[in-house]
Amino acid sequence: MKRPIFALALFTAVTLGCDDPMRDRLLDALPDEAPGFEPSAFHRPGQPCLACHSEYGAADPEFSIGGTVFAVPKDATEAPFMLTSYTVRLIDAEGETRTLRANRCGNFFSTKQDWDPAFPLRAELYRESDPKDPSVLVQDSIMASRIGRDGSCASCHIHPKSPFSPGVVEAVKVASDVAPPSDCPPPWLGPDPRLPEITAQ
């Protein structure tokens, strides 16, 4: 009699015990892969990378940091779009520095194997000022706070700005003639999966 009960308890612990409802809720909130785009370094711009690219999410490779650089049009009715030619510089608590270049869909990341930083991190954004030489960088902005523990930029940087989010990772100094990139999946722009659905009445 005791054995079936023990087996049931063990099964329950194994199947339910390791679930994280917060992470599951986040994973459920993310859309499917955009049609026509396979998983690659260019996929799912704006999404919290480590939701999947982590030990919990189990996508390969495991990331330590990942995000997407955006331009935010002044007209609030227009949606933010991804930017290339930007570089993110990160400094960890032990003074180690990494520069991560945004790809053509605005995505930047570091695998955990390449860099397992000591949190908190300071983040700076740089713009490539010389089209012929991407190593010439001009500072765009510095993140006002530190990254405490979450390597997914989009865990906090969610469109639109709200009391709970500073908005997307936004380049401040963007040339007026910059256009949204072609051949990229549409960006994920919320809604904020951390919050319950609230509607104005």
Next chain:
Amino acid sequence: MMHARAHVFTLRLALRLGFRLGLGLGLGLTGCVVDLAPPAPLERPTLEQFKTVSPLMEQRCGSLDCHGSLARPFRVYGVRGLRFVDILNPDQALELVDPELVRANGSYPGTGGKPTSEAEYTQNWRSACALEPEKLTQVTRGELDPDALLLLKKPLGVEGHKGAAVFIKGSSDYVCITSWLDGEVSESECALALKNP
């Protein structure tokens, strides 16, 4: 003879009822009596002085992925992280659903957001004081070492802390907080701590 027996029976019945009634009344009146003497008053360091400490807590503890989160019991509000919305105030509550209002009021974290408000200072002060109110009272009275507080044990890494050790004993961060606990906040140490990267 029968008459006398009836009298005895009535007397016994009256005694029994009287006893039960007395017992019930006694229990009823005394059973729920509690000591209504007020508990010893709690003491806490001042809100006014905390406003010098709050920016440090906002920077060190209050990022959106740490204590700047509604999911955290020890919650820190401010310009560097979570913004406080008074949901009982109809004008502010709309910020939860109206991005235009958020933009107009600067009620978002980071660059361009409005400075930390009085309401946010108060919320942070309450967070810090309500963590261990009895122990804080003892610390405020000088009866207990400040290091016994979770408020210091966590960032010192003495007590389990997801964010690990945030500062070390004797650092300007440490002195900033302990000086507030001592009742004489050190503005210079708090300013120095804020300059740390």
